[in-house]
Amino acid sequence: MSQSVLLQALVYLAAAVLFVPLAKRFGLGSVLGYLVAGMVIGPAVLGLVGAEGQDVMHVAEFGVVMMLFLVGLELEPALLWKLRTPILGLGGLQVVMTSLALAGLAMVVGIEWKPAVALGLILAMSSTAIVLQTYKEQNQLGTPAGQGTFSVLLFQDIAVIPILAILPLLAIQPAAAGEASAANHNLLASAPGWLRALALVAAVAGVVGLGKYGMRPIFRLVARSGLREVFIATALLLVGGVAVLMELVGLSPALGAFVAGVVLATSEYKHEIESDIDPFKGLLLGLFFMSVGAAIDFGLIRENPWLIAGAVVAVMLAKTAVLLVLGQRFTGNRAQNVTLALGLSQIGEFAFVLLSFTTQNGILTQRITSIATAVVAISMALTPLVFLLNERVIQPRLGPAAAPEREADAIEEKNPVIIAGFGRYGNIVGRFLRANDIGTTVLDFDADRVETLRQLGLRVYYGDASRYDLLHSAGASQAKVIIIALDSSARALELVALVRRHFPHLRILVRAHDRPDAYEFFEAGLTDVYRETVDSSLRLGVDALRLLGVRAYHAQRAARTFLRHDELALRELAAVRKDRKTYFSTARQRIQELEQLLHFDAANENLGEVNEGWDNESLRQEVPPGSPAPTAPQAPIE
């Protein structure tokens, strides 16, 4: 059993690894890649995955939950409040008008009014998963179209709740209540209305309260333990727990996760949670898209090609038309409006949930449900192509695109210097550069520190600098220099490799903790390696010498000489380190040299180096005492 699960996982992973990069390479976006991968491994082509595809889709829907959690995380309550008009206005009108239009269409083709309204409501949903993912990939969420799209999708997520409540009223034949509640995992399905409402309010209040007061101490405790995997587990537990709780009271898990995200958006752990959840979200969403691809019933399509094709085109055209009318006022720009309307023209993943719900409740016939499922899947599969069509064919004809607005959390600065790590070392470097009017983009992995520094008004960004995408958005392709001052040398080395591979034009200056650290960096081919303690130790040494009566300038030059020898030794040792025998003999030899340097003894040759220029010993020997110096200049130092 476990082996077959593993095998299945391998099939999905292999398909993703094969098709997604291909799709990206041809500029088609990852969503289409996943969908095609799903079709290929599905029953239609290879048949590597079959009946369990539906279960996989249920698991994978958790990806949508996570995505909405992340969307909420990036959306501070203030911004959400600012969007209230488009959410209620644009979103509300879209759901109502589209439902009516589609219900009308359904009635035209001869479906009774009750199932027609049910179909209308179901097909009015758009795909949060595909559309938001695409907008995010294209960095378009900040544009008017992006904001409008987001508002509509958010309203649709909220609308799922009342729709689930309305649908049973549209039943043409009574259904087994037990079946419905079992499918929905809804404990309260049979409870009286007021109790359900109470439970609902209590659950939402619970999520808000937990996010606002409960999670902070928990995250602090976990963060203090320093175990990254436990932190990830906590974040996953939070999202999963909220989803389950919402499902129990009959709310959309995605909506619950969104609320939890918004509540945590002002938390100092926001970015850490974000980066921890993100890969899971990505994988699960990919899985979800693949299961959509696999679920397309090609047999049914082959039997009714024209019916299904007609339905897909009619639905998508109707949805586009409604939004073209509604969106004009919101976006205020024709090009943006077209993007908005076309982008939301598909039917969303909630339709799958609602369709299975309607079958169980006897609202729609099996035939209508299967055809509708195929239509939903095909419309989703077409979405990436619609985006492409819009981007490549339609938009160019609508004139220049509106300048995209700044995305909420994006790093927009384009500075010549990137500082990775703003701890005790990086912050001195950073402050020094800023004091000299050098633009620096600072990345730090410690969320607490980032929050504190931001409160102090410093433009510091949270993030793991060894991630390619973050480095890219930090402007690594325009920067000239990257200063690596990470606390962990292992991560610093990873970053070095990453910069070498993707941003070879960047000059790398790296902080090393100690000698072994420095050797590692030399081995990685770096030349600008700075041991963090050496300069300060020598400064202290200089002061100590002065306290013992050595003249300041002499002490200073002695320190410089010492440093020069030490750096030379460091590089020599780095070169021979692999050969342990040589290493130790060279090391001993170098230590002896350093010891010699420390002896301020007139007989010591190394001492001479400190003062050569002003040493008049040889001059004194050349000029006998008492005689005038015929050819010698006045000795500069007596």
Place this chain on the structure above:
Amino acid sequence: MARILIQFAHPALEKSRVNRRLIAAVESLDFVTVNDLYEQYPDFDINVQREQELLLAHEVVVLHHPFYWYSSPAMIKQWEDLVLEHGWAYGRTGNALAGKRMLNAITTGGRQDAYQETGANRFTIQQLLAPFEQTARLCQMQYLPPFVVHGSLRITDAEIDAAAIRYRELLTLLSMGQTTDYASLQAPFLNDLAN
């Protein structure tokens, strides 16, 4: 072709108008090495060995600097003190620089007529450069007349360009010429050297 080492010292090159363009005009010459001392030793920690090797590898040494307080910026003096060691550059066994040529290439804020017995500065440039001349002598080097760009505070862009071109020409001539050509050179300024 004689190789020329420009010992360049300007503590605030980013503020310089004239020197930057003079250097830019000559640094591409393949027989010229520009040793930017303030860039090389921002902490005055001069690498004596490196400097002596540089001197040995060139036949003409140009001390190129603004004329600060009738002399050079501190770096040049530091360089002399540390690099021109007894027993190497001068003294009974110090012959390392024997036969080489040395000159100053300087920019002055004051106009040429200020550097006269009757002018504001009361001494000529040549008189004020006497310590450099004697340093060269003691190191058995031939000291050549200085290359001078006067009035650097008021100079026009066109005049700077002309000076830069002249500097390039003169260094080229120096590189091609024989030492003996200059033994009898009487011109007060290298600027006046005939082509």
